[in-house]
Amino acid sequence: MRPDAGPAAARLQVHHHAMRGRHLRELFARDSERGSELVAEYDGLYLDYAKTHVTAETIDLLAGMARERHLEQGIQDLLSGQPVNCTEARPALHTALRTPAHATLTVGGYDVISRVHRVLDRMGSFADRVRAGQWRGYTGGRIRSVVNIGIGGSHLGPAMAYQALSADVSDDIEVHFVSNIDGHDLAATLRRVDPAHTLFVVSSKTFTTAETLTNARTARAWLVEALGDAEAVAHHFVAVSTNRDAVAAFGIASEAMFEFWDWVGGRCSLHSAIGLSLMLAIGPGQFRRLLAGAHSMDEHFRTAPLRRNLPVLLGMLGVWYRNYFGTTTHAVLPYDQRLARFPAYLQQLEMESNGKSVDRTGRPVQGNTAPVVWGEPGTNGQHAFFQLLHQGTCLVPCEFIGVLEPAHGHTEHHDMLIANLLAQGQALAFGRTEDELAEAGVPAWQRPHRVCPGNRPSVTLLLPRLTPYTLGQLVALYEHKAFTQGWIWGINPFDQWGVELGKTLAGDVLADLQSAQPQPRHDSSTHALIDHYRTHVHQTRPAIAAGGVDPNWKGSGDATKDRV
Numbered sequence: 001m002r003p004d005a006g007p008a009a010a011r012l013q014v015h016h017h018a019m020r021g022r023h024l025r026e027l028f029a030r031d032s033e034r035g036s037e038l039v040a041e042y043d044g045l046y047l048d049y050a051k052t053h054v055t056a057e058t059i060d061l062l063a064g065m066a067r068e069r070h071l072e073q074g075i076q077d078l079l080s081g082q083p084v085n086c087t088e089a090r091p092a093l094h095t096a097l098r099t100p101a102h103a104t105l106t107v108g109g110y111d112v113i114s115r116v117h118r119v120l121d122r123m124g125s126f127a128d129r130v131r132a133g134q135w136r137g138y139t140g141g142r143i144r145s146v147v148n149i150g151i152g153g154s155h156l157g158p159a160m161a162y163q164a165l166s167a168d169v170s171d172d173i174e175v176h177f178v179s180n181i182d183g184h185d186l187a188a189t190l191r192r193v194d195p196a197h198t199l200f201v202v203s204s205k206t207f208t209t210a211e212t213l214t215n216a217r218t219a220r221a222w223l224v225e226a227l228g229d230a231e232a233v234a235h236h237f238v239a240v241s242t243n244r245d246a247v248a249a250f251g252i253a254s255e256a257m258f259e260f261w262d263w264v265g266g267r268c269s270l271h272s273a274i275g276l277s278l279m280l281a282i283g284p285g286q287f288r289r290l291l292a293g294a295h296s297m298d299e300h301f302r303t304a305p306l307r308r309n310l311p312v313l314l315g316m317l318g319v320w321y322r323n324y325f326g327t328t329t330h331a332v333l334p335y336d337q338r339l340a341r342f343p344a345y346l347q348q349l350e351m352e353s354n355g356k357s358v359d360r361t362g363r364p365v366q367g368n369t370a371p372v373v374w375g376e377p378g379t380n381g382q383h384a385f386f387q388l389l390h391q392g393t394c395l396v397p398c399e400f401i402g403v404l405e406p407a408h409g410h411t412e413h414h415d416m417l418i419a420n421l422l423a424q425g426q427a428l429a430f431g432r433t434e435d436e437l438a439e440a441g442v443p444a445w446q447r448p449h450r451v452c453p454g455n456r457p458s459v460t461l462l463l464p465r466l467t468p469y470t471l472g473q474l475v476a477l478y479e480h481k482a483f484t485q486g487w488i489w490g491i492n493p494f495d496q497w498g499v500e501l502g503k504t505l506a507g508d509v510l511a512d513l514q515s516a517q518p519q520p521r522h523d524s525s526t527h528a529l530i531d532h533y534r535t536h537v538h539q540t541r542p543a544i545a546a547g548g549v550d551p552n553w554k555g556s557g558d559a560t561k562d563r564v
């Protein structure tokens with residue numbers, strides 16, 4: 001979006017000229033109520049955005065721009081099942097996954113809500129049977145380990161949530177997550193589980209993803225070898241997918257498949273059957289609380305005025321910094337170890353959604369879209385990269401996330417953690433001047449090195465506790481933030497064509513790594529790298545050295561994924 005595209009955007013640009021020269025110290029000095037006014041609250045969540053370069057006028061202008069771009073209509077379109085995913089001609093109905101059973105929503109001639117609840121009920125009774133020891137392994141052993149095999153949206157959400165809800169998970173079942181095609185990932189997990197007591201949940205929307213299918217095939221071979229009978233697979237493998245035929249072709253019966261639908265985007269699929277591994281860990285009741293929290297946020301997104309709407313506020317603040325201040329990255333800093341994977345989860349949600357250069361009509365976008373999203377849990381980050389945040393040459397808007405009540409009894413730890421969270425926002429905003437250093441007795445020669453310029457923006461989001469309910473709220477909050485930004489930037493946040501090219505090329509490269517006669521089809525750099533690899537593996541793979549074909553070679557195209 002160009003910062004002057006449209007009257008509201010142009011007004012914002014004029015306003016930005018006035019605001020950019022104002023230090024956060026000055027904004028606080030001018031308005032002593034800022035800390036209590038530039039706050040939004042909803043259903044236990046508390047968002048402080050006073051330490052950003054905004055005033056009430058900025059928020060009005062940002063809301064005006066959102067209105068001018070028909071964001072309210074966009075929200076209604078999203079929630080009512082309009083085909084907002086315009087490049088794939090389908091709705092993006094992740095909100096239907098957490099809509100209560102009594103509602104109806106007809107899309108494409110059928111009621112999606114009743115389908116959602118049919119699958120939820122099936123998941124619930126399956127999870128209950130596994131947790132109660134009624135579903136058993138082939139040799140009669142109880143399921144003690146679940147291995148979720150999936151990648152991207154079929155991995156990041158459940159893996160993030162499993163860690164976030166560690167206080168709620170069953171002690172009887174440990175869940176492991178395998179995503180990477182790197183064999184070290186699967187090998188490390190298989191070393192830690194007992195085949196007689198392990199359930200594999202193969203999670204893939206398309207069921208054509210090379211990483212997931214390769215890992216699943218290897219896991220199946222390992223299981224059959226260990227238990228000595230291919231019949232064992234039916235007791236130890238279930239699937240989560242939209243692709244019934246591919247699941248059947250893999251050898252998983254349809255009774256052992258949990259369905260979802262093409263109108264659920266991978267990165268918004270945690271609340272679908274993709275959450276099965278999580279449900280096995282926390283139980284169906286807690287999983288439904290996760291859905292209830294997300295639904296509460298959906299209702300807020302649908303009904304709250306734009307200037308008090310949490311996802312809209314987060315989204316518009318992001319637009320303010322990206323498009324007017326020209327920031328290129330955005331840090332997410334959870335001050336809660338349980339949210340350690342939340343930044344990685346958000347990387348897919350925000351960067352796969354909004355890392356685009358053409359608008360919904362296929363024309364080049366005017367101006368910038370998604371920034372790079374990154375982050376680490378506090379306080380670890382403080383001892384690593386915060387130096388750059390405080391004194392580096394780039395402006396990085398920060399999002400601090402804190403939880404008021406921990407799930408442990410070590411109150412001293414928790415007070416220290418929260419003190420650090422609050423102090424970091426303070427240090428970023430206000431810094432430390434040369435005069436203050438002089439007053440503190442710092443020698444003159446050292447002062448320039450110790451000055452912290454401040455004026456670095458952050459928002460602070462506080463959750464009362466980290467529970468399934470509040471995690472559901474948090475996930476939906478960021479889903480809607482990503483939607484808001486995609487809408488403002490005029491792009492489709494629900495496709496990801498950019499990831500396809502590398503997968504396609506990997507098919508050809510794989511063939512040339514493994515075949516007797518690599519094709520002269522690559523650039524000179526890639527050729528040299530392929531040669532280097534082949535020279536090295538000749539020492540360990542005699543078949544290639546002898547001019548033959550690697551017995552493991554499965555042919556060109558194995559590393560690609562055909563979209564359904």
Ligand SMILES: O=P(O)(O)OC[C@H]1O[C@](O)(CO)[C@@H](O)[C@@H]1O
Pocket residue numbers: 151152153154203204205206207208209212266267352496499
């Ligand atoms: O669930 P699937 O179909 O295996 O896809 C996994 C991931 O691959 C992607 O299509 C792109 O890498 C993601 O959008 C998706 O979450």
